[in-house]
Amino acid sequence: MAGILIVDDAAFMRMMIKDILTKNGYEVVGEAENGAVAVEKFKELRPSLVVMDITMPEMDGIEAVRRIKSIDPDARIIMCSAMGQQAMVIDAIQAGARDFVVKPFQPDRVLEAVKKALA
Numbered sequence: 001m002a003g004i005l006i007v008d009d010a011a012f013m014r015m016m017i018k019d020i021l022t023k024n025g026y027e028v029v030g031e032a033e034n035g036a037v038a039v040e041k042f043k044e045l046r047p048s049l050v051v052m053d054i055t056m057p058e059m060d061g062i063e064a065v066r067r068i069k070s071i072d073p074d075a076r077i078i079m080c081s082a083m084g085q086q087a088m089v090i091d092a093i094q095a096g097a098r099d100f101v102v103k104p105f106q107p108d109r110v111l112e113a114v115k116k117a118l119a
């Protein structure tokens, strides 16, 4: 269990996701504030799961999914989307993301998606 990498440009979102995960026994090994940093941290940390925001500066979550999947086709990634981002969620799933959760988060839904992605 290499742990989870959390990617979101909003620090409070990363903190909220980290809080949900660590309180439920998951290890968070790293955080990234945009897709470019996420790709670098993925290479460095090889996390067992990436929780990925969609809209971010520098590089968005969809491009980051494509790059991470080209590094490791078995990478497990779930997306965090805002309301009204269905088209981008579909792009992310086609790029290789396994699942998505919609903001504002319900902790149970986040945990369910994480558990399923790691199964």
Ligand SMILES: [Mg+2]
Residues within 6 Å of the ligand: 008, 009, 010, 053, 054, 055, 056
């Ligand atoms: Mg964002």
